Amino acid sequence: MLSVVLIEGVASFATGSLALAGDAAHAVFDAISTLILFVATNLSLKPADEDHTYGHGKIETLGALTAGFSLLVLAGALGALALSRFGGATYHVEASFFGYGAALYTLVVEVLRVAILTAGLQTDSLAVKAGLYHAVSDFASTGLVFVGLGLTSVGYPTGDTFASILIISLLIILSARLIYTSTLELSDAVSGKLVKSIMDEIKRTDEVLKVKELRARRAGPMTHVDAVIAVSPYARVTEADTIASRVETSLKKLLGPSSIMIHIEPLEWKIPLELQIREATSRVQGVRGVHNLTVTTIDEELFVTLHVQVDPRLALDHAHEISESIEKAIRATIPKIRQVTIHLEPSIAESSSGRKIDDHATSETVRRIVEGYPDGVNVSSIALYSTAEGMRVNIRCRFNAKYTIAEVHDVMTKIENEIRLQYPNAIVTIQPEPTSTE
Numbered sequence: 001m002l003s004v005v006l007i008e009g010v011a012s013f014a015t016g017s018l019a020l021a022g023d024a025a026h027a028v029f030d031a032i033s034t035l036i037l038f039v040a041t042n043l044s045l046k047p048a049d050e051d052h053t054y055g056h057g058k059i060e061t062l063g064a065l066t067a068g069f070s071l072l073v074l075a076g077a078l079g080a081l082a083l084s085r086f087g088g089a090t091y092h093v094e095a096s097f098f099g100y101g102a103a104l105y106t107l108v109v110e111v112l113r114v115a116i117l118t119a120g121l122q123t124d125s126l127a128v129k130a131g132l133y134h135a136v137s138d139f140a141s142t143g144l145v146f147v148g149l150g151l152t153s154v155g156y157p158t159g160d161t162f163a164s165i166l167i168i169s170l171l172i173i174l175s176a177r178l179i180y181t182s183t184l185e186l187s188d189a190v191s192g193k194l195v196k197s198i199m200d201e202i203k204r205t206d207e208v209l210k211v212k213e214l215r216a217r218r219a220g221p222m223t224h225v226d227a228v229i230a231v232s233p234y235a236r237v238t239e240a241d242t243i244a245s246r247v248e249t250s251l252k253k254l255l256g257p258s259s260i261m262i263h264i265e266p267l268e269w270k271i272p273l274e275l276q277i278r279e280a281t282s283r284v285q286g287v288r289g290v291h292n293l294t295v296t297t298i299d300e301e302l303f304v305t306l307h308v309q310v311d312p313r314l315a316l317d318h319a320h321e322i323s324e325s326i327e328k329a330i331r332a333t334i335p336k337i338r339q340v341t342i343h344l345e346p347s348i349a350e351s352s353s354g355r356k357i358d359d360h361a362t363s364e365t366v367r368r369i370v371e372g373y374p375d376g377v378n379v380s381s382i383a384l385y386s387t388a389e390g391m392r393v394n395i396r397c398r399f400n401a402k403y404t405i406a407e408v409h410d411v412m413t414k415i416e417n418e419i420r421l422q423y424p425n426a427i428v429t430i431q432p433e434p435t436s437t438e
Helices: 002-015 018-044 057-086 097-123 126-153 158-186 192-203 237-255 273-282 316-333 360-371 405-422
Strands: 210-219 222-231 258-266 289-298 301-310 337-346 378-387 390-399 427-434
Touching (some): 057 158, 192 210, 192 222, 192 237, 222 237, 273 316, 301 316, 360 378, 360 390, 360 405
Parallel strands (some): 222 258, 301 337, 390 427
Antiparallel strands (some): 210 222, 378 390
C-alpha cells in the first residue's frame, strides 16, 4: 500500500494528472482506514467481560464507521479540486509512460487485494467487508486513471478531470453504504429478512406453538437472538428443555457464529368456565367430589349450581364452612359470577369391605333387562357383590358406536331404574363401551 502511495504520488506530480493524485490520496486514506480497522478488529475479538457482556463486536463496527467517514472526506477533497479545474484553474496533464506504469503497478496490487479480501468474506466480518469496499473502489478508480490518461493522450485533457469525477462518485456511493450499514448495526437494527428467517426457523420445530417475542442484534460477526416461545402447558420440564435445545441448534446452523437465548412459557389456553370452577372447588380442604355442575348466563351474569360431596360425619356448621370457602374460591377465580348455590351431600366411602355374590339367577335377570333394549345393547360382564351400603351391580355394556353420549346416558338411566325395580337396595353402575367395528 505504501509503495502505491509513493509511486502514484510521484507520478501525479510528474504528469499533472488529477486522477493519479486522487488514486494516490485514496491509497493514503485506505492505509489509514486499514490501520483503524485492524486495531478495531483485534479489540473486538476480546472475550466478553463484566463491562461488555455481549462481547466487543461493536468496536469493529465503530472502526467500519470511521473508515466510511474517511472515504467521504476523501471524496470531498477530490471533488473540490475537480471543481476548481472546471472553474478555470490552470493545469496541465501529460500522459507519459511514467503515468501509465504507475497506474499499471497499482492495478496489479488492487487485483491481489480484491482476491484476498473476497476469500475472507466467509468470516462475515464488517472489517473485511469495509476492506473489500476500499479495494474495489481502488481497482475501479485505478481503471479510471487509465481512461483519463488515454483521453489526454488523444487530445482531450479534460478527460482526466472527468475520470476524477467518476472516482469521486464511486467513493461517495461506497462510503455512504458503509456508513449506513455500520449505523444500523450500532443502533441494533436488523433487516426484516433476517428476523423473518429466524422466526420461520423457530416455527419449524413442531412443539413450538407460538413465538411470543423475538429480539435480534448484530455485534461484529456474532448474531445475538433472544426468543420467548410457547409450548403446551402439559409439557414437562425435561421436554421443554429438549425443545429449547433443538431450537438453539437449528438457529446456530442458520446464523453461523451466534449467541442464542430461548425462554420457554406455557401457551395460555382459554380454560372453560366449568373446568375453572371444578379446579377452584377441588382446592378447598374437605371437598371429596364435585358433580352436577351447571353454569347459566342471564343478562351477562353467571349463576352457578353444583353438588359437593363431603365427609358424612361432619356437623352442619363445619360443612357450611366448607361451602362458604368454596363460594369464595369460585368468586375469586371468576369475578362476574352473580350467584353460587352449593348442594352439600355425604360422600360414599372410598373403600369398604364386602363379599362377592355368586347368584346366577340375579345375573341372568340383569342380563335380560339390559339386552331387552333395542339397537344391539350387549352385556360384556356383570359383577355382583355386597357392601355395607347394599348390593352393588357393576355392568359393562356395549352400545352402537354411533350413539352420542347423551343417548347412551339416557339408555343407561332407564336400565338402572328397571334393575332397581327388581332389586330396590341395589347400587347400579354401568360402564358404556362402543361395539367393535371389526
